[in-house]
């Protein structure tokens with residue numbers, strides 16, 4: 001890696017905006033790159049890698065920088081201590097004071113770290129995780145969340161099967177392999193740009209984490225059924241559900257965000273699915289939701305959550321979330337689950353899922369729901385998946401983590417309304 005002084009300067013500038021935490025890191029970076037068109041592809045790649053790298057290890061790097069911390073020092077400390085570069089490898093990238101700091105930080109003793117510092121987590125989050133896991137488990141989880149995520153695709157089974165997709169990609173020189181759990185998953189070895197790939201444009205695949213795909217198999221919608229994806233967003237899971245239904249029946253995609261839902265439309269067009277009906281709702285109590293009460297075979301609640309299971313992709317979330325925001329989210333999650341449950345017909349299935357790793361957003365929401373709704377019973381996620389040939393030793397509820405499954409962190413519970 002050769003790094004220029006200008007690249008370090010740009011990374012330090014971009015990091016300054018990101019660390020204000022006013023907006024998500026990915027949108028701050030996109031804006032930074034939009035405003036600085038003169039940056040080449042390599043410069044952008046370096047800036048993004050440096051910003052995400054520092055966000056992942058912020059507490060450790062702050063400790064290494066000492067009192068007089070700056071974004072420039074954080075980038076240099078990341079290069080020296082996380083990337084393990086030497087002064088010689090940096091070539092012309094450093095001058096004067098930077099060289100002195102780089103040399104010092106390379107050899108600096110970090111001293112004693114608190115548990116949260118050593119896990120690069122905020123104190124409150126380390127505490128919450130330790131309530132249900134040992135220190136060794138939390139550390140392994142935090143470290144796995146600090147590694148960049150691989151790129152997974154989902155074959156659109158309406159267009160071609162997974163093995164055919166693997167073959168086509170390999171023929172194009174894209175190294176990939178079938179996923180470990182989802183029958184539709186393909187894991188890529190690198191991170192090629194795929195937006196213009198013919199198989200992307202003709203809807204043969206979508207980018208979707210393998211863990212996220214498993215949630216569709218937990219809902220297991222069938223041909224001709226009435227299905228609701230209650231928090232559809234841009235439709236990552238909706239598209240999978242539509243394909244599992246073989247483009248038949250009726251699949252409502254609800255969301256309160258018109259902006260997110262509008263991103264589903266071009267994806268629907270590519271996918272060849274015509275059974276999806278996107279509906280913007282005002283809230284979980286919208287009259288359009290109430291009209292479907294008791295009529296739906298399967299309902300997926302992919303609830304708004306802290307997103308802490310996706311730290312591999314969004315490392316800023318651990319610094320942007322707070323106990324206060326979390327408390328508000330859990331109230332919302334319980335309200336959405338209660339409303340969505342009213343749609344389910346007797347004998348129908350309800351899946352509650354999040355991309356969070358915190359029990360208060362997961363197990364606690366489901367336990368309170370079951371207590372208040374004795375007409376629902378829990379099914380075993382392991383059995384539901386096992387019957388579809390997906391072997392995963394998860395027991396009753398699905399808990400995926402990058403440490404254990406090399407997927408994003410997900411939670412899901414499968415519930416059934418008694419007939």
Ligand SMILES: C[S@@+](CC[C@H](N)C(=O)[O-])C[C@H]1O[C@@H](n2cnc3c(N)ncnc32)[C@H](O)[C@@H]1O
Nearest residue numbers: 231232233235236237255256257284302303304
């Ligand atoms: C985890 S995201 C969904 C991601 C999406 N299912 C996917 O696979 O791409 C949660 C979604 O819930 C939506 N949401 C928030 N409050 C809601 C509510 N009261 N009713 C329905 N959807 C809501 C958010 O706009 C957001 O798009």
